[in-house]
Amino acid sequence: MSKKKTHLLGFVQHGVNSHATGMWRNPTDKIGYHFSRPDYWQHMGRTMERGLFDAMFIADELAPYNTYEGSSDATVKYAVQCPTHEPSTIVPIIAAATKNLGIGVTMSTMFVHPYSMCRLLSSLDHLSAGRVAWNIVSSYSQSEWDAHGHENMTPRNERYDRMDEYIKLCCELWDSWEPDAVIADKESGVYADPSKVKVIDHNGKFFKCKGRHFCEPSPQGRPVFWQAGSSPRGRDFAAENAEAIFAVHPGVERMQEYAADLKQRVAKFERPEGSVKLIYGIQTVVAATREEAQAKYERIVSCIPLEGAVAWMSGHFGLDFSKMDLDENVKNLEVPGIQGLFESIIYAKDPKGELPVTVREAAMIYAQGMGMPVLIGTAEDIVDKMEFFMDEGGADGFMLAATYTPGCFEEFVDHVVPELQRRGRYRTSYAGPTLRENLLQD
Ligand SMILES: Cc1cc2nc3c(=O)[nH]c(=O)nc-3n(C[C@H](O)[C@H](O)[C@H](O)COP(=O)(O)O)c2cc1C
Structure with a gap:
């Protein structure tokens, strides 16, 4: 039996820093580019497409974190995922410079009505000729709620109840145009057959909607659904709806537990095995020698400002770590923010989570790349580890967190991709023009 091939995504933000705090200080970051300009995004897209990545994954949040010391000062001061510009604006720019690369965009369901969300995503799927994915989130950070005028954040379970209804309404809208509704007969003057374009009349617990979807069917019909709950x-939610699921686990033991749990959940929703791709976050630092790679890694770590790191961790987990001593141990508890990423810290030192992790250690691990395994070494070393995570940890693919851009992606494409291909663990061409086809490719 041939070995499973990996899928790859480049994990970034429309901002100065993405997921490595202090990245902007690195002398190898964005040489000759500015993150807010089209040439940067087009180069990033072309680089990932040269490496046959499934997609670029654009993460997002809606406002600067304000958990640390009850303020967004440290977020602004240390560029903790700030500034971050609106993510959907760069999708057509990247699409115009590429042919096959998918573009996954994070859009929160919380402050946008499903009707408008569908219209936006259909438009992007048209403009990219069927290469758009939607990373479905519900705004986990108090700062996002404050910025949108809400004093209290809706608790997690209710956010998911609301999201369940949200996605069902979106699907009704996307499916409301029958495939042959557009006739475009110039002779008769009939553009579309109204009997084949359903009027949606939704009156639910969270949303009301009456009207027809404003876009004709896009190449993928619906965007590819991504989720990271x-x-x-x-x-x-992910097992029921997602076509790719993103998770961060520091080691293979936690990956195994997660993969087994997810398999059961996918079966519960009667979805066929293989219909949901399991994508793990990793960071890679590649060089011709291990010594060189280690030196690069140390340079990345030396750019991380400790206070910025603690502020980021506070923002993501919804806990103000300024109230704790830096040498105090972090306790395993349920957090209001991103639970799964919190666990990546608790289990950072050992798979049972028994070795204590101090606030200082947790912050530095987290600020490097959200607790993802960091693979440092030659291309062979890195591929050894990736194969291990695929064969033992259940990975169908990896999202590569940026360390410095575009350099880290250029180096990955030039050195790691050929090694993956040499071992038969990676595609040598795209399966088709749409993202869904490429994501489903074995
Ligand atoms: C790898 C990964 C990436 C994520 N990216 C985002 C993001 O870009 N924006 C966002 O608002 N939430 C993001 N999240 C948060 C989740 O999608 C989810 O909303 C959050 O984890 C709260 O749900 P949970 O408690 O079920 O995990 C991410 C989570 C993970 C694990």
């Missing part, structure tokens, strides 16, 4: 409700 990791609480039990989050995992169920």
Whole structure:
């Protein structure tokens, strides 16, 4: 039996820093580019496409974190995922520079009505000729709620109840145009057959909607659904709806537990095995020698400002770590923010989570790349580890967190991709023009 081939995504943000705090200080970051300009995004897209990545994954949040010391000062001061510009604006720019690369965009369901969300995503799927994915989130951070005028954040379970209805309404809208509704007969003057374009009349617990979807069917019909919920409700939502699920686990033991849990949940929703791709976050630092790679890694770590790191961790987990001593141990508890990423810290030192992790250690691990395994070494070393995570940890693919851009992706494409291909663990051409086809490719 041939070995499973990996899928790859480049994990970034429309901002100065993405997921490695202090990245902007690195002398090898964005040489000759500015993150807010089209040439940067087009180069990033072309690089990932040269490496036959399934997609670029654009993460997002809606406002600067304000958990640390009850303020967003440290977020602004240390560029903790700030500034971050609106993610959907760069999708057509990247699409115009590429042919096959998918573009996954994070859009929160919380402050946008499903009707408008569908219209936006259909438009992007048209403009990219069927290469758009939607990373479905519900705004886990208090700062996002404050910025949108809400004093209290809706608790996690209710956010998922609302998201369940949200996605069902979106699907009704996307499916409301029959495939042959557009006739475009110039002779008769009939553009579309109204009997084949359903009027949606939704009156639910959270949403009302009456009207027809405003876009004709896009190449993929619906965007590819991505999700990264990791609480039990989050995992169920992902197992029911997602076509790719993203998770961060520091080691193979936690990956195994996660993969087994998810398999059961996918079966519960009667979805066929293989219909949901399991994508793990990793960071890679590749060089011709191990010594060189280690030196690069140390340079990345030296750019991380400790206070910025603690502020980021506070923002993601919804806990103000300024109230703790830096040498105090972090306790395993349920957090209001991103539960799954919190666990990546608790289990960072050992798979049982028994070795204590201090606030200082947790912050530095987290600020490097959200607790993802960091693979440092030659291309062979890195591929050894990737194969291990695929064969033993259940990975169908990896999202590569940026360390410095575009350099880290250029180096990965030039050195690691050929090694993956040499071992028969990676595609040598795209399966087709749409993202869904490429994601489903074995
Ligand atoms: C790898 C990964 C990437 C994520 N990216 C985002 C993001 O870009 N924006 C966002 O608002 N939430 C993001 N999240 C958060 C989740 O999608 C989810 O909303 C959050 O984890 C709360 O749900 P949970 O408690 O079920 O995990 C991410 C989570 C993970 C694990």
